[in-house]
Amino acid sequence: MADKGYLPKEKIKEFVEALGKDAAVYAPCLEGDTITFRQYTPDKEISLDRPANTPPKGAIYPQCETLLSFEFKKDAATPQKMDVELKANTDFPKAVVFGGRPCDAKGFTVIDRVFVNTDTADPYYKKRRENTTIVTKCCNGPYAGCFCVGVGGGPASREGSDVVMTEVDGGYYLEAVTEKGKAVMSLPIIQDGSSYEAKAKQANEKATGAVRNPFPADARISPELFDSGDFWGRVVEKCVSCGACTFLCPTCYCFNITDEQAITTGERIRSWDSCMFQHFTLETSGHNPRPAKYKRFRNRVGHKFSYYPEKYDGAIACTGCGRCIRYCPVSVDISEIVGYLKDPKADPKQWAADKKDAKN
Ligand code: SF4
Ligand code: SF4
Incomplete structure (x- = not known):
């Protein structure tokens, strides 16, 4: 499986629809002046122009979710007795988080340490996380307030992503970071990207150099x-x-x-x-x-x-x-x-x- 590729900008919608063939795709969608992650449907307008106002966190860790439903049932033969029936569901569909930024993808790794990499893993988050592929857009440079390099990341950081996309020459250079990412690269819509590798590297270095670092040594505080x-x-x-x-x-x-x-x-x-x-x-x-x-x-x-x-x-x-x-x-x-x-x-x-x- 190829781990590098290229996608022309005009094919973004088609790419997202291909990703959505067997998965729910969460993408940054423009609503008025706000860009927020929504489950993609063809009537939505995807925007990769700037980081979304909201992070894609809710795609794996919903803002509000039902953990279980319960029903109290009276036993007709023994009226003093009450049974409770519990139903929980962790059978989540496959999903793709598309168009988040490297700081967003890294955010999932922070939550993973608490919800997955522990003896008491959270079954809801864990299952969604396993079922989700993360396709991240590298930043062209910093936006107001960004300081990702100060905390060990950067506008082209790979941490938490399965695929990273860098803007080059009217399209995106794509790179698989994980096995899940390689499966994305095998989609027929992905073109050969070998001639864009050097340009993407240059763009990533330029963006990284432009981000401020408020804590040059180490961000930990005592x-x-x-x-x-x-x-x-x-x-x-x-x-x-x-x-x-x-x-x-x-x-x-x-x-x-x-x-x-x-x-x-x-x-x-x-x-x-x-x-x-x-x-x-x-x-x-x-x-x-x-x-x-x-x-x-x-x-x-x-x-x-x-x-x-x-x-x-x-x-x-x-x-x-x-x-x-x-x-x-x-x-x-x-x-x-x-x-x-x-x-x-x-x-x-x-x-x-x-x-x-x-x-x-
Ligand atoms: S620091 Fe700002 S955003 Fe946070 S709770 Fe206070 S006013 Fe709200
Ligand atoms: S800058 Fe840090 S603390 Fe503030 S929203 Fe982003 S990740 Fe959270």
């Missing part, structure tokens, strides 16, 4: 830096706790589980949750270990840049996609905050004072 309450209070004072940063993040995976019941039948539903919400850590007793906004924000940054790397061999739980910077309604910038904490001359209290002066 737990001692979490003690400065003043600093965290200042950086997050304008945050309105909307949760957009977590919902748009390709690596955030917190969830809540609720049972919704009507008389004798019901469903157990898992939905994304956000550590930026006040009720996220509220315990049944009424105690909340993270009642203050700065504690919740500090936990979000700490999880991505300190606790997760400590648990998973230094891997950072942020892919530098920049979405939380681009779409935060009050412009909280996680790269600026972590970059400051990484600076050996950093004085969190002074930073807080400088910010105050700049505003006055």
Whole structure:
């Protein structure tokens, strides 16, 4: 099977339709000014012009999914007895995530460590992940807020992808990264790509060189830096706790589980949750270990840049996609905050004072 190929731009729709012959294809679709991942149907307009506003995370880890349904059944012969019948389904169809960016594909690898590479793998995520092929478009350069190279990735990174596509001469140079990717390359629509390899390499190097790196040495931050309450209070004072940063993040995976019941039948539903919400850590007793906004924000940054790397061999739980910077309604910038904490001359209290002066 060939592992390199070429696809003219005008054949993108045809390619997506070929991918969709035996799979559901999730692609970045233009809706007004927004690009968001949707299950592709021919009436949708695919856009590869810029990274989508949302990551493709929901294709494998849906924002809301039924884990099981239940029904309470009374035993006619013994009215005191009640049985419960449970039904769960992990028989998911094959899927393709098409047109995400390298930071999006890498996002799945962050979730994999928690949901798959463990003794207690999540059967729903695991099955969908196994059934999904990821065809990624490399970026031509950075977009506002991107810092993927600072967290070990890049606009042409292969991590998490089965195929990567690089824009060259009126089309895309395609490269298979995995066996699943090689199966994609065997589709008849893929042309010989050998003459584009050098140009694609050049384009990838140029794009990588153009991305800013706010943490030149290492993006991890040490737990001692979490003690400065003043600093965290200042950086997050304008945050309105909307949760957009977590919902748009390709690596955030917190969830809540609720049972919704009507008389004798019901469903157990898992939905994304956000550590930026006040009720996220509220315990049944009424105690909340993270009642203050700065504690919740500090936990979000700490999880991505300190606790997760400590648990998973230094891997950072942020892919530098920049979405939380681009779409935060009050412009909280996680790269600026972590970059400051990484600076050996950093004085969190002074930073807080400088910010105050700049505003006055
Ligand atoms: S997107 Fe901005 S305002 Fe909303 S919770 Fe995140 S940091 Fe706060
Ligand atoms: S923390 Fe922000 S920049 Fe990092 S992966 Fe999540 S949304 Fe992207």
